[in-house]
Amino acid sequence: MPSYVYRGQQINISDADTEYKGYFEAAAEHRLVVKKCLDCGLLRGEPGPGCPWCTSLHWEWNQVSGKGTIYSYQIVAHTVVPSFRDWAPFAIVLVELDEQSGQPDQYDGLRITANLVDESMEPEKEENVAIGKRVEVAFLDGEDGFTLPQFRLIDEPPKGTVWLHQL
Amino acid sequence: MNTSLRGKYCIAGVGETEFSRGSNRTTRAMGAEAIRNAMNDAGLKPEDVDGMLSYHGGDSTPSTSIMYDLGLRPNFYMDCSGGGSSTEALVGLAMGAIEAGMADTVAIFRSMNGYSQMRIGGTGVRAASPITGIDLLKRPYGMISAVQQFSFTFTRHMMEYGVKNEDLAHIKVAHSNHASNNPKALMKQRVTVEDVMNSRWIIRPVAHLLDCCLETDNATCVIVTSAERARDLKQKPVYILGVQGRGTKPGGDFHYQHGPISRVAGYYVGPRVFELAGVTHDDVDVTGCYDAFTYTALLQFEDYGWCEKGEGKDYVTSGIINLGGRRPNNTSGGHLCEAYTHGMNMVIENVRQLRGTVDDYCPQALEGVHTYDYSEGHCRQVRDAEVSMNMGWGTPAVGSSLIMRR
Ligand SMILES: [Zn+2]
Numbered sequence: 297m298p299s300y301v302y303r304g305q306q307i308n309i310s311d312a313d314t315e316y317k318g319y320f321e322a323a324a325e326h327r328l329v330v331k332k333c334l335d336c337g338l339l340r341g342e343p344g345p346g347c348p349w350c351t352s353l354h355w356e357w358n359q360v361s362g363k364g365t366i367y368s369y370q371i372v373a374h375t376v377v378p379s380f381r382d383w384a385p386f387a388i389v390l391v392e393l394d395e396q397s398g399q400p401d402q403y404d405g406l407r408i409t410a411n412l413v414d415e416s417m418e419p420e421k422e423e424n425v426a427i428g429k430r431v432e433v434a435f436l437d438g439e440d441g442f443t444l445p446q447f448r449l450i451d452e453p454p455k456g457t458v459w460l461h462q463l
Numbered sequence: 464m465n466t467s468l469r470g471k472y473c474i475a476g477v478g479e480t481e482f483s484r485g486s487n488r489t490t491r492a493m494g495a496e497a498i499r500n501a502m503n504d505a506g507l508k509p510e511d512v513d514g515m516l517s518y519h520g521g522d523s524t525p526s527t528s529i530m531y532d533l534g535l536r537p538n539f540y541m542d543c544s545g546g547g548s549s550t551e552a553l554v555g556l557a558m559g560a561i562e563a564g565m566a567d568t569v570a571i572f573r574s575m576n577g578y579s580q581m582r583i584g585g586t587g588v589r590a591a592s593p594i595t596g597i598d599l600l601k602r603p604y605g606m607i608s609a610v611q612q613f614s615f616t617f618t619r620h621m622m623e624y625g626v627k628n629e630d631l632a633h634i635k636v637a638h639s640n641h642a643s644n645n646p647k648a649l650m651k652q653r654v655t656v657e658d659v660m661n662s663r664w665i666i667r668p669v670a671h672l673l674d675c676c677l678e679t680d681n682a683t684c685v686i687v688t689s690a691e692r693a694r695d696l697k698q699k700p701v702y703i704l705g706v707q708g709r710g711t712k713p714g715g716d717f718h719y720q721h722g723p724i725s726r727v728a729g730y731y732v733g734p735r736v737f738e739l740a741g742v743t744h745d746d747v748d749v750t751g752c753y754d755a756f757t758y759t760a761l762l763q764f765e766d767y768g769w770c771e772k773g774e775g776k777d778y779v780t781s782g783i784i785n786l787g788g789r790r791p792n793n794t795s796g797g798h799l800c801e802a803y804t805h806g807m808n809m810v811i812e813n814v815r816q817l818r819g820t821v822d823d824y825c826p827q828a829l830e831g832v833h834t835y836d837y838s839e840g841h842c843r844q845v846r847d848a849e850v851s852m853n854m855g856w857g858t859p860a861v862g863s864s865l866i867m868r869r
Contacts, residue, residue: 299593302603303603303605305593305594305602305603306593306594307593307594307595307599307603308593308594308595309595309599310595313595313596315596315597316596316599316600319599320599340720341717341720342714342717342720344717348714348720367615367619367724368615368616368618368619368622368719368724369615369618370606370611370614370615370618370666370667370669371664371666371667371668372605372606372611372666373663373664373665373666373667374663374664374665374666374672375605376584376585376586376590376607376608377585377590377602377605377607378590380605383605385667386605388604388605388606388611390615390719401721401722402722403721403722403723403724404720404721404722405720405722406720407719407720408600409600409601409604409606410604411604411605422667427618427619427622444603444604457622459621459622461618461621461667461668
């Protein structure tokens with residue numbers, strides 16, 4: 297079983313992990329993938345074994361552009377994970393990918409969690425974090441072969457309402 | 464919908480341990496005490512309790528240990544995996560077990576050293592464990608605690624409906640006022656909106672420290688039996704009109720893939736529990752709305768229909784939820800101020816409210832004599848409370864509800 301260490305946390309990805317192993321294998325090749333249903337053709341944001349729309353168990357990994365929009369976020373001011381303390385405050389974002397946005401239902405989308413990071417893969421400044429801003433995947437390579445997909449702001453007009461909290 | 468059980472079952476006894484931060488004992492020792500307290504409250508002997516149900520997150524003691532400690536021999540028991548919103552659902556399962564002839568009287572308990580052992584906030588044991596499975600897309604990003612896992616829902620809600628942190632603080636203020644009249648409460652001091660706003664941030668923009676519940680060591684218990692059986696017991700029965708849950712949003716753990724993500728499970732649970740109970744919102748005198756964080760209470764007030772979606776800020780700042788208001792919420796202080804119990808303390812509180820014997824500072828509280836002076840250090844009994852409603856929260860996607868009548 298592949299085992300890694302990232303920010304002091306042990307990460308175990310079982311060889312029998314049918315959900316996440318392929319996701320991280322693709323990330324190590326700097327490809328962001330989601331699962332695609334081989335029966336109805338729809339993509340799904342969570343890499344589960346079955347299709348939420350047609351129940352099919354047949355799927356394949358499908359590379360996506362890695363571009364999307366911040367759908368929601370949180371700024372971690374106080375973390376309970378010791379190895380993240382030097383990062384706080386840092387942003388965790390819920391990114392809606394461009395593919396299949398608003399389909400098949402108007403509220404559906406492929407939504408992925410990550411940190412919002414800057415050019416040097418350090419936390420993006422809090423004042424730059426906002427719902428509606430455009431982002432692109434950036435791959436953070438660890439020394440032991442573990443690669444973590446992250447997201448960075450890109451210079452594109454926002455999509456929909458731009459919202460950030462007022463303090 | 465089968466409404467034939469409406470009022471056929473009741474809560475006959477309630478009990479808990481001290482709420483502490485450092486119990487210095489096992490979940491087994493606490494569980495035994497809470498069940499024993501509930502049995503004594505009901506006037507039940509060991510041979511009368513022939514069913515046990517519990518819920519846990521790998522942090523409790525099995526029923527099979529505690530049955531020895533109290534001399535019980537259940538005809539039915541199950542230890543279920545679950546956290547918040549389990550209490551209400553297990554009340555329904557207890558009714559089902561009795562209805563099926565599997566038992567006559569069922570004790571439901573939750574025991575947790577939620578501060579000194581398996582900390583509910585995610586520090587210690589949880590943060591140190593290896594990351595596998597569905598945590599792979601969360602914990603590598605520093606997302607582990609409940610306040611974080613639910614927060615995408617509420618940040619989005621703030622954008623869509625214009626809620627401010629200050630609005631949430633009013634929930635803490637109300638519950639702290641209530642707790643100041645509760646000798647059992649961990650945090651009895653009254654706080655102001657400014658106190659909440661000035662406490663340190665945990666997760667922006669959704670929660671300051673005082674928007675978060677209190678990690679607590681405790682055990683709690685409620686005992687379910689038939690109304691017929693309860694007639695011979697010590698307490699006035701509190702009748703179960705309707706119970707639902709754990710009901711879910713589409714997508715379960717991955718509910719944020721569907722939408723609207725600012726909607727919570729109460730949207731689905733609420734209409735069903737009201738129909739089953741045969742009452743309306745107007746009939747309800749006191750609520751127990753799960754306050755893991757101030758924002759979980761606000762989200763549920765909206766989706767259970769106490770106000771329109773987006774108007775929860777008006778509901779919680781209007782005075783309705785305060786003692787002396789139209790429909791006080793979490794009169795014990797709830798999870799924010801009494802103790803974090805995974806929901807059971809709010810059911811226990813409503814049972815006592817409906818009996819009229821809330822254990823406040825009124826000298827004759829246990830005989831049902833109250834002053835209704837809601838100033839600090841006095842009464843917290845709701846005058847003439849007849850119907851209560853509990854709204855349990857597991858996650859944005861998971862909830863349960865229980866409506867009871869005196
Ligand atoms: Zn499909």
